[in-house]
Amino acid sequence: MQDRRHFLKAAALSAAALSLDGITSEKAQAADASKGKVTKPIVVSTWDFGRAANEAAWDVLKKGGRALDAVEAGVRVPEADPNNHTVGYSGFPDRDGRVTLDACIMDELGNCGSVAALEHVTHAISVARAVMEKTPHVMLVGDGALQFALANGFKKENLLTPESEKAWREWLKKSEYKPIMNIENSSYGPDKATTFNPLKLPGNVYNHDTIGMVALDANGNLSGACTTSGMAFKLHGRVGDSPIIGAGLYVDNEVGAATSTGVGEEVIRVVGSFLVVELMRQGYSPEAACKEAVTRIVKKNKERAKGLQVGFLAINKKGEHGAYCLQKGFNYAVLSEKESNVLIDGKHYF
Numbered sequence: 289m290q291d292r293r294h295f296l297k298a299a300a301l302s303a304a305a306l307s308l309d310g311i312t313s314e315k316a317q318a319a320d321a322s323k324g325k326v327t328k329p330i331v332v333s334t335w336d337f338g339r340a341a342n343e344a345a346w347d348v349l350k351k352g353g354r355a356l357d358a359v360e361a362g363v364r365v366p367e368a369d370p371n372n373h374t375v376g377y378s379g380f381p382d383r384d385g386r387v388t389l390d391a392c393i394m395d396e397l398g399n400c401g402s403v404a405a406l407e408h409v410t411h412a413i414s415v416a417r418a419v420m421e422k423t424p425h426v427m428l429v430g431d432g433a434l435q436f437a438l439a440n441g442f443k444k445e446n447l448l449t450p451e452s453e454k455a456w457r458e459w460l461k462k463s464e465y466k467p468i469m470n471i472e473n474s475s476y477g478p479d480k481a482t483t484f485n486p487l488k489l490p491g492n493v494y495n496h497d498t499i500g501m502v503a504l505d506a507n508g509n510l511s512g513a514c515t516t517s518g519m520a521f522k523l524h525g526r527v528g529d530s531p532i533i534g535a536g537l538y539v540d541n542e543v544g545a546a547t548s549t550g551v552g553e554e555v556i557r558v559v560g561s562f563l564v565v566e567l568m569r570q571g572y573s574p575e576a577a578c579k580e581a582v583t584r585i586v587k588k589n590k591e592r593a594k595g596l597q598v599g600f601l602a603i604n605k606k607g608e609h610g611a612y613c614l615q616k617g618f619n620y621a622v623l624s625e626k627e628s629n630v631l632i633d634g635k636h637y638f
Contacts, residue, residue, distance in 0.1 A: 327607030330624035333501035334549045338621035341365045355503040355511035356395040363513045374497040377410040378449040379517020387447035390531040391416045391515035396541040402427040402531040408444045413515045500547025510545045528552025534562035543569045550598035558584045574602035575610025
């Protein structure tokens with residue numbers, strides 16, 4: 289009789305334990321599912337002017353469109369903006385007075401296209417996409433890039449606007465190159481009280497910058513785009529990181545995507561965007577990966593890095609995003625169903 293009681297008691301306890309284990313297991317699975325939840329579609333881009341670009345990209349993404357189409361549509365907005373002197377039309381010229389553009393684009397399949405030192409065509413990003421889709425090459429430069437663009441129906445035009453030309457002629461008086469950091473993140477812009485006047489910058493010195501954009505579409509695929517008019521009053525022929533796959537932009541559809549902004553020479557030295565993606569492959573969060581890439585730049589030459597700005601921006605396959613930069617002042621825009629084109633300040637090393 290005693291043995292029977294012990295047996296029934298043990299059986300009841302075992303059943304209760306199994307029931308509790310099932311509940312605990314369900315909770316654990318739910319927690320894991322919550323942690324693994326993917327935010328898509330989502331688009332992120334560099335600087336305040338990325339917000340207008342994000343809106344154009346979102347028009348594609350919200351309809352179930354491809355991330356590649358979204359990033360191209362997005363960065364075409366600042367390329368065509370005459371008030372933006374760091375990208376596309378009306379970009380500051382080189383020291384010879386010639387506006388030259390750099391851009392690259394990359395899709396979820398690893399296809400990529402790029403142009404460098406392209407003149408007379410506003411939408412360098414679309415020429416880069418044409419290189420990707422219509423040639424066996426990755427990059428075309430200079431006269432060859434222009435010849436290709438014109439042969440493919442792009443319009444030839446003068447990109448040097450009166451305002452940019454005036455700034456260049458003012459610069460010629462001293463011909464000094466002393467870029468100031470974060471001028472692109474100033475109080476200037478279409479929704480601000482003041483307008484950008486390059487001739488009123490302190491000491492008539494100038495900076496350049498880039499729009500880099502990466503997106504994850506509803507199908508879980510990544511793409512990215514990067515476009516710029518480069519450093520104001522640069523040596524003719526100078527090319528920075530923006531059109532270089534692995535430096536200014538990199539996409540790996542298994543892992544994530546990254547882009548960069550700032551002084552391109554420093555990004556090239558660490559193959560920055562590729563580095564960020566590879567760090568995410570190792571398990572780093574987007575922000576931690578960007579931080580490590582910035583730290584690598586500092587380790588190479590800390591004194592040089594103190595006077596420069598470089599920022600990295602990344603998203604992973606879950607739609608998680610993050611950024612990190614050398615100096616205070618870099619920010620990025622995020623647009624998804626959860627984040628309504630908010631502007632986020634990147635954390636900084638110095």
